[in-house]
Amino acid sequence: MSAVGPTxxxxxxxxxxxxxxxxxxxxxxxxxxxxxxxxxxxxxxADVDFEPATGHAADGVEAFIEDSRIGEASHEHVFLAGRHLPELARRREVSGLTVLPLREALADDRLRETLGGLAAWQDPxxxxTALNLAGLQDGLVVHVARGASGGLVHLVHVAEGATGPTSAHVRLLVVAEATAELTVAETWLGHGGQTLTTHVAEVWLAPGARVTHAVLGEEPxxxxxxHTLRARLDRDAAYHGHLTWLGGGWVRSDVDLVCAGSGAEAVLDGALVLGGEAHVDSHTRLEHAVPHTASREAYEAVLGGKARGIFDGLVVVQPDAQQTDARQSSRNLLVSADATANAKPTLEIYADDVKCxxxxxxxxxxxxxxxxxxSRGIPRATARQLLTGAFVAERVAHLPSAPxxxxxxxxxxxxxxxxxEDA
Amino acid sequence: MLEIHDLRVRVGDVEVLKGLDLVVRRGEVHAIMGPNGAGKSTLAKVLAGADGYEVTGGTATWDGEDLLGLEPEERAAKGVFLGFQYPVEIPGVSNAYFLRTALNAIRKARGEEELGAPAFLKLLKEAMAFLEMDDSFRNRFVNVGFSGGEKKRNEILQLLVLRPALALLDETDSGLDVDALRVVSRGVNSLRGGEHAVVLVTHYQRLLDHIVPDRVHVLAGGRIVRSGDKDLALQVEAHGYADVGASA
Structure with missing residues (x-):
């Protein structure tokens, strides 16, 4: 395994x-x-030899991602099979915002405390996450200075398996200093073929920081x-994770948010629209570690074809975390006979003065x-389509960034x- | 013209309508009154094609065409509209999108051209202004978080946009304060005369002060037991149903 990069x-x-x-x-x-x-x-x-993709050209990627670009982004970075493509990056100078590919950021010794500081890898x-560290290729490091507004940072990941099974191991590290604001978006696309991608995102929110983190998965x-997501919220910080899975592939989404300072508020939205043989396993953990924190978690899944949607959600209220206000919901709509939903919501409450x-x-x-x-004249098929769309519309509407x-x-x-069409 | 002859309807094991006869011509407003459990709501719902009502006998036609064999959306395309006593909440669908989809589905079923977004918006805004509804109701999800009165006002908004030939209004006055009652009545009255027929199902005379009916019917025990002009409603209000021949 080679070193991460030129640095x-x-x-x-x-x-x-x-x-x-x-x-x-x-x-x-x-x-x-x-x-x-x-x-x-x-x-x-286990039966597939996934190899890191090497040296293939970015030809065609530009056109492929065109529809996914976000014009409003202050930074947009494109990764092909885990490698950063500097020629496709778009950068706009924003005061207080620093965005670097991981390989360039490694010179900064502060990374030692933050990179890997939230995502444990020792447990089986x-x-x-251990595999991700072992094979780590590249990633993005985003820093927003105290009080700064970082705008929107967008990462586009393209999986590439057309010439044989490939693996990619990437990271995202976000550090939002006190009262900083940032919206970070990830878009996951794929060219097809067999691919395995591990991604570990770590988000540090200092007191009063506000981060919106939108993930859109469309891999085929x-x-x-x-997809591993870890966030730690200090006092009065607000984190809004918003994950949408629309692709046809196999996804394991692992989220762990910790409200570590009083006044912290974590929001986690999940929206799934799956058909074919898509499989999305959402495994979430929201921890209330101190008094006076709140969390809102809502997952909504529309499952058709032979798709399977899994929600395994845990809310933990630690013994000291009085006055916790936590709400969790998982709603699943099955639109075909062969689709499957599994839901396992769990509360672990060790404090007595809480609202869960x-x-x-x-x-x-x-x-x-x-x-x-x-009764208003809308034919049955249209009515079904309308209600199916409505089922996830609330989650879409909940995403705070208009673009x-x-x-x-x-x-x-x-x-x-x-x-x-499948139905 | 709505013609109902010897209509018999079961809900589960209970026969609710037991041979009901009623004729309502275009241009007329009829009120159906009656004690609780008389079958007033059942009549409205069965005409609109709601689930859970089994027609065991009789006929109901609109302009000579059978209604009872049609799907609910087909009845709507023929001009039948039910104002719900308990309007349904539809999270995730905006009021405007819902109404435009409904209007265009009906137009399409009739072979008419669909209405474009600007023309629809103009129509919707006019109707909302007429009903003194705030613009925000356009983009709110259908009936979600609406008060009881707002839901009823929203039913009347649909009535004004769809302009049905036959409006069946099921307890539209329940839960309305005086101002809302005035506005809702203005909406219904705007359909008066001409081509529209209106059937008001109501418990109370109060609504009929605002929408003066051409005919009043007392429904009891699954049948129309008495019919008259608007004075019949006053008589009911003053003396109760027993006095007009309908024991509860």
Whole structure:
């Protein structure tokens, strides 16, 4: 395994990578015997020789990502099979915002405390994070200075497996200093073929920082994405994670948000529109570590074809975390006979003065709503389409950034239309 | 013209309508009154094609065409409209999008050209202004977070946009304050005369002060037991149903 890039790799990273590599060799891919992996077998990955993609040209990528670009972004960075493509990057000078490819950022010794500081890799359930460290190729480091407004930073990842199975191991590190503001967006695309991508995003929010983090997954069938997201919220910080999965591939989304300072508020939205044989396993953990914090988690899934959507959500309220206000919900709409939803919401509450609520539904379209629409002249098929779209519309509407929301609505509409065609 | 003859309807094991006869001509407003459980709502719903009502006998036609065999959306295309007693909330669908989809579905079913966004918006804005509805209701999800009165006003908005030939209004006055009642009545009255027929299902005379009916019918025990002009409603208000021949 080669070093990350032209900048000499710091010794601390090299030794961490060695340790992670050894750990991964020891524990291997997670097995379904692990409770947190019970719904997602990794056996399909074991039989494929995924190799890091090397040296292929970025030809055609520019046209391929054109529809995914966001004109309003202050920074836009494109990765092909895990490698940063500087020629496709767009940069706009924003006061207080620093965005660097990981290989360039490594010279900064502060990374030693932040890179890997939130994403543990020793536990067998975190084997993909160990693999990510061992094979780490590149990534992006985003820093927003105290009080600065970083605008919108967009990462576009393109998986590339057309010439044989490839792997990519990438990272995102976001540090938002006190009262800084940032919107970060990730778009996951793929050219097809067999691909395995591991991604670890770590987001540090200093007191009063506000970060919106929007993830849009559209990798096609044949792709495998292990998407790990960790955020730590200091006092009065606000983090809004918004994950939308529309692709045809296999996704493991692993989210862990920690409200570590009082007044912190974590929001986590998940929207899934899946058909074909798509498989998306959302494994989320929201921890309330101190008093007076709040979390809102809502996942909504429209599942058609033979797709499977899994929600395994845990809210943890630590013994000191009085006055916690946590709400969690998972709603699933099955629009085909062969689609599957698994939902396992869990609350672990060790404090007594808290407000926690959770709920899960798995169902078909509401007959009263269908009846109401039809009574107004809307034919049954149109009414079904309208209600299916409505099911995830609230999640789309919840994305606070207008340009991202408009793009997302168009993509969700496209995914819903594909589901109708399949039906 | 709405013609109902010997209509019999079951809900589960219970026969609710037991041979109901009613004729409503275009241009007329009829009020159906009656005690709780008399079958007033059942009549409105079965005409609109709601689920859960089994027609066991009789006929109901609009302009000579059978209604009871049609899907709800087909009835809507023929001009039947039910103002719901409990309007349904539809999270995720905006009021404007819902109404435009409905209007254009009906126009399409009739072989008419669909209405473009600007023309529709103009129509919608006019109707909302007429009903003194805030612009924000356009983009809010259908009935979600609306008060009881706002939901009823929203039903009347749909009535004004779709302009049905036959409007069946099920307890539209319940839950309305005086101002809302005035506005809702103005909406219904705008359909008066001409081509529209209106059937008001109501509990109270109050609504009929604002929408003066051409005919009043008392429905009890699954049948129309008495019909008259608007004075019949006053009589009911003053003396109760028993006195007009309808024991609850």
């Amino acid at each position: 000499p790799e710091p010794a601390w990273l090299t030794s961490t990578r060695e340790a992670a590599r050894a750990r991964f060799a020891e524990v291997g891919l997670p097995s379904t015997r692990l409770e947190s992996w019970r719904w997602s077998s990794t056996r399909r990955l 359930a975190d084997a993909f 069938a044949g792709s495998h994405l292990v 609520a959770h709920g899960t539904t798995v169902g078909q379209l509401d007959p009263d709503q269908l009846g109401y629409l039809r 991202l929301r408009d793009r997302l609505q168009a993509r969700v509409d496209g995914a819903l239309a594909r589901l109708q």
